[in-house]
Amino acid sequence: MVNEKKSGRKMNKKITLASVALLSLTLVGCGAKNDAKDKAVKENNTTVEANNVEKTTEEALELKDGTYTGKSSEDDFGGHMEVTITVADGKITDTEVKNLQKDGSEKGEDYGKEAGEEGHKTAQMTLEASQTYGQELTEKGSVEEVEAVTGATQSYNQFVEAANDAINQAK
Numbered sequence: 381m382v383n384e385k386k387s388g389r390k391m392n393k394k395i396t397l398a399s400v401a402l403l404s405l406t407l408v409g410c411g412a413k414n415d416a417k418d419k420a421v422k423e424n425n426t427t428v429e430a431n432n433v434e435k436t437t438e439e440a441l442e443l444k445d446g447t448y449t450g451k452s453s454e455d456d457f458g459g460h461m462e463v464t465i466t467v468a469d470g471k472i473t474d475t476e477v478k479n480l481q482k483d484g485s486e487k488g489e490d491y492g493k494e495a496g497e498e499g500h501k502t503a504q505m506t507l508e509a510s511q512t513y514g515q516e517l518t519e520k521g522s523v524e525e526v527e528a529v530t531g532a533t534q535s536y537n538q539f540v541e542a543a544n545d546a547i548n549q550a551k
Contacts (some may be wrong), residue, residue: 443467443550450545452538458482460511461535463542465517467550472521475514477539479507506535513539523547 422502443466452461459481466474479487492503509532516526528536 439442443470443472443547445469445475446550448546448549450547450549452542452545455534455538459487461518461538461542462512463539463546465543465546466551472518472547474517475543477510477514477542479510479535502531505529506532510535510539513543515542 409531447464447466449462449464452463454460462478462480464476465472466479479491481487481491487503487507489504491499491507495503506529509529512529513526513536519521520526523540526536526539526543
């Protein structure tokens with residue numbers, strides 16, 4: 381009976397040790413997979429970044445000198461954006477952004493007043509943001525480098541569409 385207890389304890393110890401060893405190997409294996417996955421993601425991001433830089437550089441080199449105007453699609457109210465770029469020596473040297481209402485007139489200081497004080501404030505902020513987008517395009521030379529302003533997403537999307545239209549004309 382004593383021998384049976386001892387052999388039972390030994391068996392329990394062996395099972396416990398085997399379980400611990402198996403669990404340890406499983407955790408080490410998962411850690412290695414995650415490390416490999418993280419490394420692959422980092423390498424992939426580096427490749428994407430390098431490709432974007434190459435693409436941006438290629439785009440700048442492909443532009444023909446001149447003045448080009450691109451147009452966005454209409455927003456929910458029939459307004460749209462026009463972006464005019466000037467290209468000299470293959471680079472964007474000036475960007476003009478026009479926010480136009482449905483009737484073709486430029487959105488100005490009164491734009492958004494019909495939406496109340498908060499609506500007017502937001503509308504004016506989006507107009508200012510779109511001008512910032514134009515300045516950034518001239519400075520950075522690439523639409524992909526222009527950063528969106530929080531709260532002006534629709535304006536940003538229209539800018540990107542119109543700017544890409546102008547850049548495609550310049551190619």
